[in-house]
Amino acid sequence: MTGLVLKLGPHERVLINGAVIENGDRRSRLAVMTPNARILRLRDAIHPDQANTPVRRVCYVAQLVLSGDAEPESARPQLLRGIEQLSQVLTDHDSRTQLAIASRAILEEQPYQALKALRLLLPREERLLAAARP
Numbered sequence: 001m002t003g004l005v006l007k008l009g010p011h012e013r014v015l016i017n018g019a020v021i022e023n024g025d026r027r028s029r030l031a032v033m034t035p036n037a038r039i040l041r042l043r044d045a046i047h048p049d050q051a052n053t054p055v056r057r058v059c060y061v062a063q064l065v066l067s068g069d070a071e072p073e074s075a076r077p078q079l080l081r082g083i084e085q086l087s088q089v090l091t092d093h094d095s096r097t098q099l100a101i102a103s104r105a106i107l108e109e110q111p112y113q114a115l116k117a118l119r120l121l122l123p124r125e126e127r128l129l130a131a132a133r134p
Contacts, residue, residue: 003031003032003033003034003035004031004032004037004039005029005030005031005032006029006030006031006032006039006041007027007028007029008023008027008028008029008030009023009027010023010024010025010026010027011023011024011025012041012042012043013041013042013043014030014039014040014041014042015038015039015040015041015042015045015067016032016037016038016039017034017037017038017039017068018038018067018068020042038066038067038068038111038112039066039112040063040066040067044119045063046059046060046063048060053125053129054082054085054086054089054125055086055118055121055122055125056122056125057082058079058082058083058086058102058118059115059118059119059122061075061078061079061082062075062079062102062106062111062114062115062118063115065079065111066111066112066115072109072111076106076107079102079106079114080103080106080107083099083102083103083106083118086099086121087099090121090124090125092124094124095121095124098117098118098120098121099117099121101113101114101117102114102117102118105117
């Protein structure tokens, strides 16, 4: 079997090409056979009110592209500018690697891969912000 396999917990919701799909009472697996389908697990989605840090804001824009709520062409400059700003602050090797992956994914019109790379920066950002608080 080829394609993406989603493993869903009971009552878990997922957005596929703009349609919200909710799983039933049991765990299940879905095979998504359409290449380049836009898929977002709603448990991983960032609510607009939660886009309140630099990394979360860039993740949110990538999420909008992935969900189809923003056009890739109009969001691309904003995403690349946000990634560039993050690269000026997150200078460690691991962060730079994830930012490079995200940039490449944006340029290749792969919003899921960009979001995946950016989300890996969230724990690091959380630690940095916690350390900066008095």
